[in-house]
Amino acid sequence: MDLNELLVFAKVVQAGSFTSAARGLRMPKSTVSRKVSELEERVGAQLLQRTTRKLRLTDVGQAYYEHCARIVAEAEQAELAVTRMQSAPHGLLRVTAPLAFNFMGTMIAEFLAGYPEVQIEMVCTDRTVDLVEEGFDLAVRAGKLADSSSLIARRLGSIERVAMASPRYIQERGAPKSPKELAAHDCLLFGAGASGNVWTLHSGSRTAEVAIRARLTVNEPDMLRAVALAGFGIALLPNTHYAKDIDAGRLQRLLPEWSSPGAPVNAVYPVTRHHSPKVMAFVDFLKERWPHKV
Structure with missing residues (x-):
């Protein structure tokens, strides 16, 4: 079965003439006519009655066209679906x-x-x-x-991680004015082991390394946040994660010019x-x- 023959036949019927169908399909009229003749020969029946004035479907041609039209419509819908999927997120x-x-x-x-x-x-x-x-x-x-x-x-x-603490901690212990003052505060450390007990902070071209006293060391960021909210120390927390806590006043940003390397x-x-x-x-x-x- 040549599906191109089915397509050409359906388009001839829909256009009402070989000339109009050839124009729509961008094919030579002779090719369109040949495709329909080959289809009739293959199915062993005349599908179109050709006159000088118009085309008319035979009874067999009418039945055949109804099936062809559905096949062509499904194929066109399939191509449209692919086009839509490629042009719009889906x-x-x-x-x-x-x-x-x-x-x-x-x-x-x-x-x-x-x-x-x-x-x-x-x-x-x-x-x-x-x-x-x-x-x-x-x-x-x-x-x-x-x-x-x-x-x-x-x-x-x-x-980037930035220094944060709860209002309760700041009220009780005060806020550091420089990175070196962190050494005198209780700090809450993210990670594991003693190797992380040095915080490296940047401010433009300046770098500060501070040995901190870890009141808590934990490798789960939300647990670190919970202890910071409870007022037990200063934590370096990701700026993307806890902005809402700062906006709501539950945590306060300390040393606003300083942050960890991003x-x-x-x-x-x-x-x-x-x-x-x-x-x-x-x-x-x-x-x-x-x-x-x-």
Whole structure:
């Protein structure tokens, strides 16, 4: 079966003449006529009655055309669906990000509101996901990236940790006026082991290294935040994560000119997803909305 014959036949019937059909199909009239003749020969029946004034379907041709018209319409709908999917964000978007990136929830909700034909499956994990092997469209990753020829990275922004404390702690112990004064305060340390008991802070071209006294050491950022909120010390917390605590007055930013060196944050996706509208729309959206410094 030659589907081109079916298409040409249906278009001839719809156009009402070989000339009009040839114009619409951008084919020579002789080719259109030949395709219809070959179709009639293949099915063993006359489908069109040809006169000098107009074309008319035979009874067999009418029955055959009804089936052909449905096939052609389905094919056109299939092409239209592909075109729409390639031009507008659509379908399931599988994303992975670190566990601590719960602040992205607000951005994701805003994206879903703006792109109603996109569904997101968000998997939060601290392991490095193999995007290609596990079928993910995109990862949001912090820190230095490994070299890869199969992945594309786009910089979204950075995460810097800044000194924060609760109003209760500041009222009881006062606020440090310079990085070196941190040595006299109770500090809450993120990480594990004694190697992290030195905080490195930057302010423009200036750098300060301070040996701090860790009242608490913990490797879970939300637990660190909870102890800071309770007033037990000064913590270096990610600027992207706890801006709402500062806005609400639950925590106060200390040493506002100083912060830890920023860790780059990138959107990473397979090379094969580079032309995917839903991936590109999400990456552009994250880049535009990525939080700035507190």
